[in-house]
Amino acid sequence: MERTTLFIWLAVLADGLAGLTGGLLSERWLARHLSALVAFAAGALLGAVFLDIFPEAVEAAGPSAFHWAFASFLALTFLEWFLGPHHHDHSAHAPGEHAHTGPSSTVVPSLLAADAMHNFGDGAAVAAAFLVSTEAGVATALAVIAHELPQEVGDYALLRAKGLSRSRALLALGGVQLTAVAGAGAVLLGSQVVRGLxxxxxxLASGTFLYIGATDLLPELRRGTSPREARGRLLGFLLGLALVAMAGAVEGRLIPH
Structure with a gap:
């Protein structure tokens, strides 16, 4: 149990560091490669769902796993119908372009609040996965981090476009990353009380990741683009799939259960 707990906190820490990546990358690089990062995230998310996370959920929860996954998929569908599109704009302008999308007094708090809730769910999913098996935990952590990269880079770009300095944008994103710690801690405590949690x-994470990958990320990759960018997106998607598949194979050989 101590080893599992250590893995959980290391994965949450890696997720938090990934959320601050935007501040380390040049604005020109962000503008050029953001779509490829989105494709990479889509491949990693879908690969993790079908290769690791959902099979482990079925093994742990039985046939009811299908019901829970479907419920989370429907919940996100209805949420977007009533509240509008997913708050992350993966085609966001690079920080230097200073796009204007509304008053920062409403955009910035709503973005950070949505990000905090999302990170809470990510932390909970990572903790639950490691409690089931190390393989599921590694796959979930990779999927979460892969999705975190383009998501948080897009959020960073939007915060910079709204006038926040580099340091204030990173501080704000770093603060909301702490909710992942709360999510992981809640699962660690709850698993001792609720059997089968x-x-x-x-x-629930499977349905959520499937929704994000299939309806949020993949449609972004179908937008009109140059042949070179299309090739970059295809390569990114395949690399995301390959990363999850290879991680599962390596974990099975190197990390004892």
Whole structure:
């Protein structure tokens, strides 16, 4: 249990550091490669769902895993119908372009609040996955980090476009990353009280990741683009799939269960 807990906190720490990546990259690089990062995230998310996370959820929770996954998929569908599109704009302008999308008094707090809730769910999913198996935990952590990169880079770009300095934007994003710690801690405590909680959380995460990958990220990759950018997106998507598949194979050989 101590080893599992250590893995959970290391994965949450890696997720938090990934959320601050935007401040380390040049603005020109962000503008040029953001779509490829989105494709990479889509491949990693979908690969993790079908290769690791959902099979583990079914093994842990039984047939009810299908019900929980479907419920989370429908919940996100209805949420977007009533509240509008997903708050992350993956085609966001680079920080230097200073796009104007409304008053920062409403955009910035709503973006950070949505990000905080998202990170809470990510932390819970990572903790639940490691409690089920190390393989599921590694796959979930990779999927979360892969999605975190373009998401947080886009958020960073939007905060900079709204007038926040580099340091204030990174401080704001760093603050909301702490909710992932709360999510992981809640699952660690709850699993000692609620029997089978890990399987339920994994099933919910499967439906959530499937929704994000299939309806939020993949449609972004179908937009009109140059042949070179299209090739970059295809390569990114395949690399995301390959990363999850290879991580599962390596973990099975190197990390004892």
């Amino acid at each position: 890990e399987g339920i959380i994994l099933a």
